[in-house]
Amino acid sequence: PLSSSFGGGCSRRLKPAVVVVRAEAQPINPEIRKAEEKVVDTVLVPELSKPLTAYCRCWRSGTFPLCDGSHVKHNKATGDNVGPLLVKKQ
């Protein structure tokens, strides 16, 4: 049983207030192309220059839609496990 008198002057036992905070569903893209209603990108396979290209799925890349490795920092900060999509030409 908690004794609350931190308000000052009240010696009566008060029930502590319980505040329940529920997280709402959150956006996963904090800032990429927010003027667009939906961010969709297209990879044209014949135009791929390298045998392997990594595409971002963490929405934190500075070179989006390409992966720049920013998923590593995001995973460390949040305990997440996201990574890129690799497109392999052959």
Place this chain on the structure above:
Amino acid sequence: PLSSSFGGGCSRRLKPAVVVVRAEAQPINPEIRKAEEKVVDTVLVPELSKPLTAYCRCWRSGTFPLCDGSHVKHNKATGDNVGPLLVKKQ
């Protein structure tokens, strides 16, 4: 000025408690392949069967790594603007 006496028996004015709740950085993948340290997928271009394939970047698809349209529900629920990566064979 707020008059607080809801604890009962206290007629003195109390300062309302201020509770600041800050959202921490959140994971963006709630449940896909959480046993894997990092979820990376590879598209082998010569094995693509369709001229156009959509890959999920919202981490909500029931057919991940493919897009099943679940980004629409996620965007509506959160105000987000994410969408798939389209891989176009030719």
